[in-house]
Amino acid sequence: MVTTLHTQTNTTVRLARRPSGMPEDNDWSIADEPVERPDPGEVLVETLYVSVDPAMRAWVSGAQTYRAPVNPGDIMPAAAAGRVIESRDAALEVGDLVTGDLGVQRYAVRPARVLERITAPVDALPEHLGVLGIAGITAYIGLHDIGRLKPGDTLVVSGAAGAVGSAAGQIARAFGARVIGIAGGEEKCRYVVDDLGFDACLDHRDPELASALSAAAPKGIDVYFDNVGGDVLEAALDNLARGARIILCGAVSQYNSERMAGPSNYMELLIKRASMTGFVVFDHRDRFDQARAELSALLSRGELRADLHIRQGLHQFPTALRDLFTGTNRGKVLLKTTTNNADRAENGATR
Ligand SMILES: NC(=O)c1ccc[n+]([C@@H]2O[C@H](COP(=O)([O-])OP(=O)(O)OC[C@H]3O[C@@H](n4cnc5c(N)ncnc54)[C@H](OP(=O)(O)O)[C@@H]3O)[C@@H](O)[C@H]2O)c1
Known part of the structure; x- marks a missing residue:
């Protein structure tokens, strides 16, 4: 057995109690615990970056989602990337970089078979948790497999400055669609048009959003990529083209609510012969390689920009999660587990 473990202490972030409304710092407990050691078939991974995702709020609510609920006392699950520092399986060697559900903690023991080896330099790990990870792949599969996007379609994307939405809009534009983003505030909308290259962007805080959408998409919306639900979904439903597809x-906008509000105008689906299809990206694993290959090609041609919003240190987990609900982020929200002075200076900045 080879190991490069230099400490016996693991910092863990456990759910302390179920949040009510916007998550608070005290909803999690952060502690130092002994590092577990791997059994045969397992590896010990040092976590370097943790993905922070809106769905985490639903996982801790106690409600049934597409995965088992997280209970008080559990280590917060999370997709993460790190380096193998001890291996008891021939498939992975010390020094290998991997991604998988490592949780919000500094060290994780996992079976080698549930981890994916990343053959890229360590600097590329954030990209593998963002645009080449679940966010980018969700955007790709949503547009092509669920939304059946065609060149020339008018696509509307909500959460347009976020990880999934920014990728969806840029992929669609490169594919030949006309793309209208929806984001929070004038400044974000400028970013969506000027930096991400969308054709237009509307502010979801505008009380006249439905009329603004009607002006921006006079022939109606062919495909709506819905990341936010709520009032924005209602405004989109009011502006569908005949035969529209809604990617759910x-x-x-609903994850912090006790009871999710559905759209009152859902009969627009009938009137416009439209469909609304929910999907969970993990059901489409057979499409991941193709999605990654096309996302990589767009990145290398400079047609896809993937900004990162990185907070430093595991103790920042509750803040990073709130960033998603206050709209503080542009692009993918990540936690970097280690900190240094240069990192502290850019804490929470977009890069
Ligand atoms: N189906 C799947 O398999 C799958 C997989 C991954 C992610 N997702 C979903 O994809 C969506 C986007 O995830 P992400 O990781 O890319 O997050 P994100 O878009 O990077 O961050 C969330 C964004 O939501 C916006 N927002 C927050 N509250 C809002 C409200 N009340 N009304 C309108 N917008 C609001 C904020 O932007 P503004 O400043 O613009 O308001 C914020 O930046 C989430 O719904 C997530 O659950 C689904």
Whole structure:
């Protein structure tokens, strides 16, 4: 057995109690615990980056989602990337970089078979948790497999400055669609048009959002990529083209609510012969390689920009999660587990 473990202490972030409304710092407990050691078939991984995702709020609510609920006392699950520092399985060697559900903690023991080896430099790990990870792949599969996007379609994307939405809009534009983003505030909308290259962007705080959408998409919306639900979904339903497809990806505006509000105008689906399809990206694993290959090609041609919003240190987990609900982020929200002075200076900044 080879190991490069230099400490016996693991920092863990456990759910302390179920949040009510916007998550608070005290909803999690952060502690130092002994590092577990791997059994045969397992590896010990040092976590370097942790993905922070809106769905985490639903996992801790106690409600049934597409995965088992997280209970008080559990280590917070999370997709993460790290380095193998002890291996008891021939498939992975010390020094290998991997991604998988490592949880919000500094060290994780996992079976080698549930981890994916990343053959890229360590600097590329954030990208593998973002645009080449679940966020980018969700955007790709949502548009092509669920939304059946065609060149020339008018696509509307909510959460347009976020990880999934920014990728969806840029992929669609490169594919030949006309793309209208929806984001929070004038400044974010400028970013969506000027930096991400969308054709237009509307502010979801505008009380006249439905009229603004009607002006921006006078022939109606062919495909709506819904990341936020709520009032924005209602405004989109009011502006569908005949035969429209709605990609039900998520409902960020509802995750902090006790009871999710559905759209009162859902009969627009009938009137416009439209469909609304929910999907969970993990059901489409057979499409991941193709999605990654096409996302990599877009990145290398400079047609896809993937900004990162990185907070430093595991203790920042509750803040990073709130960033998603206050709209503080542009692009993918990550936690970097280690900190240094240069990192502290850019804490929470977009890069
Ligand atoms: N179906 C799947 O398999 C799958 C997989 C991954 C992710 N998802 C879903 O994809 C969506 C986007 O995830 P992400 O990781 O890319 O997050 P994100 O878009 O990077 O961050 C969330 C964004 O939501 C917006 N927002 C927050 N509260 C809002 C509200 N009340 N009304 C309108 N917008 C609001 C904020 O932007 P503004 O400043 O613009 O408001 C914020 O930046 C989520 O719904 C997530 O659950 C689904």
